[in-house]
Amino acid sequence: MIRGSLSSKLFAASLFAAAPALAQAQDGLPEPVRDMIDAAIAIGEEEKVRTVIELARATNPDAGAELDGILAAYETDLAAANAELEAVERQAIRNAGLFENWSGRGELGASHATGNAENTGITAGLQLVREGIDWRHKLRARIDYQEANGLTTREQILVSYEPNFRISDRIFAYGLAQYERDRFQGFSGRYAVSGGLGYQVIDADDLSLSFKAGPAYRVTQFVDGGSESSLAGLVGLDFNWNITDSLKLTQDTNAVAEAGGSAVAIVDANNTSLNIVTGLNAQISDNLTTRLSYAIEYDSNPPEGAVKTDTLSRITIIYDF
Incomplete structure (x- = not known):
């Protein structure tokens, strides 16, 4: 993106311009060694520069x-170039239009069986994320549908928007x-709105964990x-663990962050709803991932004729864009 297009220009202009003077000032180094250091700096890759030195x-x-x-002079110029690059990126983010800087992933899985019983099922999802300097916007949509012998046996829809x-x-x-619809x-139809505060407990490259809590208001149409x-309370947990470069464990609850690892419970005096989704993602390529997940959906006070707990196993293909 911006970093890739600007890095070579900034490093070549600022670092390489200063390198010959730095090297020439050091008379103790042989000329071929100074030329090698100059060439590494001109390439603009920090790891190569440090290796050559x-x-x-x-x-x-x-x-x-x-x-x-x-090395000290190089690090000084490198810090200045990075600061300039970061300032350019931040300004580009601030000036971005409403439909710019979005990334996302699409998820699709399906099944069909014939014989003693005929079953058809489909699950599809979409997640969009827009990262800003202080704001982050998440849009999610998911549908699960299943037929057995020509009769619909599952029809779930979820759409959510979450700004942070x-x-x-x-x-x-x-x-x-x-x-939600089920x-x-x-x-x-079940509508919920909530707002509150969260805390990032762990924010590492391979592990992240955060909590959030706040009041909620929910309307259910039977x-x-x-x-x-009814007024309610929301308690949430977001968790992601990159076990290896290609294997990722996520823990979701209430499908509020289905594609990212979270746990959310909405509690009110009439009904407590909980949706726990445990998933394992295995990367196939840069853009393709397979996901195996198991979901438990619980309502403490369902309508007459409905059970409290549903479970659902999924295997899907995810495409990141």
């Missing part, structure tokens, strides 16, 4: 002080608007025509 140090042990000076605002490195504020659990509304 370390090789020069090993072959010219008496020039340690000179190489320390070259970074207050500090660890603390953030969140909002949530969510719509005739077989007894409701034709398939028999009745409806109810």
